Amino acid sequence: MIENFALNLIRLRKQKGLSQKELAKKIGMLPQTISNIENQKGYPTFSNLDKIARYFNVSATELFGTPQQIELERVMFQTDEYSRKAEKILSAVSVFENFVKKYDYQKIIEFGLSLKE
Template sequence: MIENFGRNVARLRKQYDMSQEDLANKIGVKKQSISNIERGVRYPTFETLEKFAKVFNATPVELFGSPKEVALNDVPDVLDRIDAYDERIRTIFQIGTLMDHYSASDLDKIAYQVDHVMNFFAPHPLYDEDAMPILDDDNKVRMFPGKITRLPLDKLDEIVKKIDYVLKNEDKL
């Protein structure tokens, strides 16, 4: 049981995208202590063990379990994810059936309309002249905001108020 602890700490640390140094800082120990624990050379004190559990929000099985026990512990989460995707899979199958009723040109029109709506509401990548995504200084794709963000909503609000005024006072005009 305790022999699995180091391996599980390493797995959890990587799962949480932490370096040994990051984990050491959160636990309040030296990086070398984390390295020794992960290699099975040392074991944590009860106080440190509690800190590991808090940092990883881990159950005893996640900290001390064998690989098979850890995998079995994940089964309920996996089943929940399967249930969540079941409805999506059914929808995909229904789409396949619906597509049989449309021609290729009809589907192209629908795809164009969906793309147009998506570009209106959702941000989309900026591309250079070679159709390559433009990256920022952090190597992340630069995104162009959806067209909805460029609407002059204050002006539209003024127009709506004027139209409302005209409609309410139509008989007086």
């Protein structure tokens, strides 16, 4: 798991286009500490883990997970997002259906068509 952390830290750092020195400066760590972590010669302290996670705004899975675990988490997040959007759409459809039941839908259609003219 810790080996995943080193690889993920390298990936995240490179995605931001940062050198080890630049990252260290941005999060208040020594460049040697970043190097040691990335080369699996040292482990991050809880404090440093927190700094890294906050800077990159990532979950524990994105720090410690395998590429497959990271992708699974991303897909699950997207699925949740799509579910929330689908619920909003279904709610709007329900409101519209209730509106149509309450009012004369033929007049509504005629009104809508008159707007196109």
